[in-house]
Amino acid sequence: xxxxxxxxxxxxxxxxxxxxxxxxxxxxxxxxxxxxxxxxxxxxxxxxxxxxxxxxxxxxxxxxxxxxxxxxxxxxxxxxxxxxxxxxxxxxxxxxxxxxxxxxxxxxxxxxxxxxxxxxxxxxxxxxxxxxxxxxxxxxxxxxxxxxxxxxxxxxxxxxxxxxxxxxxxxxxxxxxxxxxxxxxxxxxxxxxxxxxxxxxxxxxxxxxxxxxxxxxxxxxxxxxxxxxxxxxxxxxxxxxxxxxxxxxxxxxxxxxxxxxxxxxxxxxxxxxxxxxxxxxxxxxxxxxxxxxxxxxxxxxxxxxxxxxx
Amino acid sequence: xxxxxxxxxxxxxxxxxxxxxxxxxxxxxxxxxxxxxxxxxxxxxxxxxxxxxxxxxxxxxxxxxxxxxxxxxxxxxxxxxxxxxxxxxxxxxxxxxxxxxxxxxxxxxxxxxxxxxxxxxxxxxxxxxxxxxxxxxxxxxxxxxxxxxxxxxxxxxxxxxxxxxxxxxxxxxxxxxxxxx
Numbered sequence: 178x179x180x181x182x183x184x185x186x187x188x189x190x191x192x193x194x195x196x197x198x199x200x201x202x203x204x205x206x207x208x209x210x211x212x213x214x215x216x217x218x219x220x221x222x223x224x225x226x227x228x229x230x231x232x233x234x235x236x237x238x239x240x241x242x243x244x245x246x247x248x249x250x251x252x253x254x255x256x257x258x259x260x261x262x263x264x265x266x267x268x269x270x271x272x273x274x275x276x277x278x279x280x281x282x283x284x285x286x287x288x289x290x291x292x293x294x295x296x297x298x299x300x301x302x303x304x305x306x307x308x309x310x311x312x313x314x315x316x317x318x319x320x321x322x323x324x325x326x327x328x329x330x331x332x333x334x335x336x337x338x339x340x341x342x343x344x345x346x347x348x349x350x351x352x353x354x355x356x357x358x359x360x361x362x363x364x365x366x367x368x369x370x371x372x373x374x375x376x377x378x379x380x381x382x383x384x385x386x387x388x389x390x391x392x393x394x395x396x397x398x399x400x401x402x403x404x405x406x407x408x409x410x411x412x413x414x415x416x417x418x419x420x421x422x423x424x425x426x427x428x429x430x431x432x433x434x435x436x437x438x439x440x441x442x443x444x445x446x447x448x449x450x451x452x453x454x455x456x457x458x459x460x461x462x463x464x465x466x467x468x469x470x471x472x473x474x475x476x477x478x479x480x481x482x483x484x485x486x487x
Numbered sequence: 488x489x490x491x492x493x494x495x496x497x498x499x500x501x502x503x504x505x506x507x508x509x510x511x512x513x514x515x516x517x518x519x520x521x522x523x524x525x526x527x528x529x530x531x532x533x534x535x536x537x538x539x540x541x542x543x544x545x546x547x548x549x550x551x552x553x554x555x556x557x558x559x560x561x562x563x564x565x566x567x568x569x570x571x572x573x574x575x576x577x578x579x580x581x582x583x584x585x586x587x588x589x590x591x592x593x594x595x596x597x598x599x600x601x602x603x604x605x606x607x608x609x610x611x612x613x614x615x616x617x618x619x620x621x622x623x624x625x626x627x628x629x630x631x632x633x634x635x636x637x638x639x640x641x642x643x644x645x646x647x648x649x650x651x652x653x654x655x656x657x658x659x660x661x662x663x664x665x666x667x668x
Contacts, residue, residue: 203544203581206508206537206666217552221567238559282559357573397568398644434564477558 218307222317222354222362223392225437225473226277226285226302229404229426230445230453231364231390234319234352236304237279240478245289247273247448247471254464265467270446277302287323293447294374297326300346308354321348321366325451341372344451348388358394363387366450368408374455377416385409386454392430402439403427408454424457426469439471507590509538509626509663516549516659520652527561527651529554536661538628543584545600545628547659548577569641569651575608580615588619595620600630609639617659626663631656 223233226243237243251268252258258265275289283304290297300323308317325344327336336342345368352362365387373380386408394400405425413421428441444466447453459465514534520527533553537546551572556562566572582602596619604613617630634655636643643651 202508203537203539203546206510207535207546207548210510210512210535210537211548220552221563241559357567357571397571397642432568434568435560475560477560479557 216309216311216313219310219317219354222308222352222360224400224430224432225439225471227471227473228390228392228402228430229428229439229441229443229469229471230406230424230448230450231362231388231404232302232319232321232348232350233390234304234317234350234362236283236285236302236319237277237475239279239282241279242476242478243277243285243473244476245273245275245277245471245473247271247275247469249443249446249448249469250467252459252465253442253467256464258464270467271448271452273448289449291447291449291452293449293452294327295329296344296449296451297328298323298346298449298451299326300324308352316351316353319350319352321346321350323451325449335372335376343371344374345369346451348450358400359392361389361391363389366454368451368454370451370455374452375419377412377419379416380412381410384413384454398432400430401427402430402441404443406450406454419458420460422457422460424453425461428469435475437471437473439469441469441471442466443469507540508666509540509590510666511536511661511663514547514549514659514661516547516554516657518554519656519658520654522651527556527565529556529562529565531555534659534661536628536663537666538584538626538661538663540588540590540626543586544582545584545602546579546581547661548579550577551575569643570607578604578606580604580613582613582615584619588621590621590626593621593623604634606634607639607641611638628659628661628663630659633657 223235226233226235226237248269249271251262251265251270253264262268269292271291271293273289273291277285277287279285285302287300287302300321302319302321304319306314306318308314323346325346327342346366348364348366350362350364352360354360368384370382373382386406388406390404392400392402405423407423422444424445426441426443426445428439431438444459444461445453445457446459447456512535513532514536515530515532516534517530518528531549531553534547534549551570552566554565556565580602582600584598584600586596586598588596588598598617598619599614600617601614604611615630615632617628620627634657636653
């Protein structure tokens, strides 16, 4: 009797199980097939290759060209600003035209020219590490090496030795995308001016500095960006005339699909790190801050489009 | 002894009822959207699918990040701005094929699957048409359907230069192999 009961129960439960197996078996097979914890590289820590002052860890992809126009107007307030100069819009303390071309997805060659010191810069930007979704690599790292040249004529003999026109800039950028909205980066750098700049007795040729910058997205396409750099320089700390200040900036970034615009305020007059790390003599509280903008546009030179919609 | 036999039978019966499963780990899923500036196209070869040929149960899932675009920038915008693949990493369909088809006989069977399409975290009940083609030793499923952006809360902003269209055409093509546990 008991045996029969148990066997009946078994049969009934089997039938019930079999019906459920319909959808659950599909689910369980699906679960078995899908790679749950496949680490993916984190994309788009930043929308652009530079924030306001500092470059980001992002590189331009292979065969893409990034064209940049960066502008810093004159002082908003203080003696050089006010209504007479339309709050600085009449003047430009620096204009930068730059190109970045992707040799590989993670390696760019960069070239640009600043109004400030007429500086020409040529460099490489190499994305060494990508942050991964499973945090096995918790941050992205990019290295920058560039050389700067001041080509202008002078009446003094400081440029008799041609190498005095050259500067070298090396930077390691470490960034982390904390969420889809929030990314931060820090960037230690080393700047070597063969001729100390500005040329004042006692100024150093070598400057180490540390930059920190971040972005907080407000909407999918608009974010707030802040940027700060501190040069570790005894000369700059101690100098009374001129006085030096840490370059810093804040602004908004707008992406419109292909273009990225930045509108910002900054006390730095110069756009290239070779210039602003060595020579930022403007003080926020004296009205010596300026409106600036960055426009970037990416052009894609990858060969002809073949339809993939089959 | 008897019990053991029963338990074995029970297990066996379950397998029978579960029917035959066919699977694919490289379903090809392509997207097409006609846009004013340039048409937007992408393809993924990383769809995962399960088809139960006895019950007609069918399931698909595809990682959004696996879609490859010609232009890397477009791919980035697709993930970041439109599909938000950080939050919604996969698109999926789970449903049941309504028509009978026989994988032991060669032929072409037009079918419809009724189920739930989950794109951008928004679930929609859909009836999706497709075709099952049985050849010597392959089972292929193809399908073509349209996804309306607004049905899945995919926002198309007014201030972008690369506008995507209101609707995205999707093509699916899968070759299944018999699933060995």
